[in-house]
Amino acid sequence: MQKKILIVDDEPSISKLIEFNLKLAGFEVLCVADGEAVFQSLRVFRPDLIILDLMLPKMNGIEVCRILRNQNNAVPIIMLTALHDIADKINGLDNGADDYMTKPFSPQELISRITAIFRRIDTLPGISKDVQYQIGSLNIWADQRQVFLNEELIELTPKEFELLLFLCKHEGKVLSRQQLLHGVWDYHFLGDTRIVDVHISHLRDKIERNARNPEYITTIRNVGYKLQPPKVSTSSFA
Known part of the structure; x- marks a missing residue:
């Protein structure tokens, strides 16, 4: 069609x-x-x-x-x-x-x-069908292109979804902005990596409790970003 x-x-x-x-x-x-x-x-x-x-x-x-x-x-x-x-x-x-x-x-x-x-x-190259990623309270379904946070459906644009999915595929790894440009946008942006920062900001607004103090998407200064589960806080009992 x-x-x-x-x-x-x-x-x-x-x-x-x-x-x-x-x-x-x-x-x-x-x-x-x-x-x-x-x-x-x-x-x-x-x-x-x-x-x-x-x-x-x-x-x-x-x-x-x-x-x-x-x-x-x-x-x-x-x-x-x-x-x-x-x-x-x-x-x-x-x-x-x-x-x-x-x-x-x-x-x-x-x-x-x-x-x-x-x-x-x-087609989402490199992503097989029926794949689910679970990271903390985030659930990402690759084939259905759906994202749930605490079992609530989160609305993402196609590019936001692709960016999150790429981060999930490389969970725990530090990805440079240039790697994200090549992996998500599939072509060069003449070295302008600020497009990555803009979409990361959008993602944080939707999946983080506090976008200024993100739990899922961590900024690695002068390098790029890393997706990881939120740290579980522990309480000490006397």
């Missing part, structure tokens, strides 16, 4: 260029030109992925992204923008985007990133 991709951009030349190349690559495509149109398209078109411009009429890309994530809609989002400031990139990721590309960009690179997202969602 063809994957459906929604393009949200108010520049017709950009939309047509992306649409042409995505159709050549075998995707089904719908184009809309403003932020508000996204929500109707979700009901009618039901996209598997959204390519979302940052600067849009009626509602900008950040607002669209934030609303979708607040609704627990985990559809993958690649955000596009003409802004090159790293702060804008982090802002997009911080509000739920899975990836971020600046204009101008290569259509082939965009297709590569889309394919990488779908490949990891659909």
Whole structure:
């Protein structure tokens, strides 16, 4: 079955260029030109992925992204923008985007990133079916793509789930940010590892009792991160 991709951009030349190349690559495509149109398209078109411009009429890309994530809609989002400031990139990721590309960009690179997202969602290389990971009060089901904390279902975006699953597979090991980029995103980010920090922050907000004093995901200074069970506190009795 063809994957459906929604393009949200108010520049017709950009939309047509992306649409042409995505159709050549075998995707089904719908184009809309403003932020508000996204929500109707979700009901009618039901996209598997959204390519979302940052600067849009009626509602900008950040607002669209934030609303979708607040609704627990985990559809993958690649955000596009003409802004090159790293702060804008982090802002997009911080509000739920899975990836971020600046204009101008290569259509082939965009297709590569889309394919990488779908490949990891659909196949999760290196993860066998029916695998369950239990770490402290966390239960992660690889095949069902579900995470439970204290038996309560935790809603994660596709990329947050993949990051947590990769950490689980390497439980107790210190992983550098570069290792996480290669293992979870499946391609290079030109050395910008802050995307990892943003998604780790999101994960901590959802699985830690206190994100500022995390129990599960430990920061290893100047290196990266490690996933481990929370330490069990012991009390002394006289």
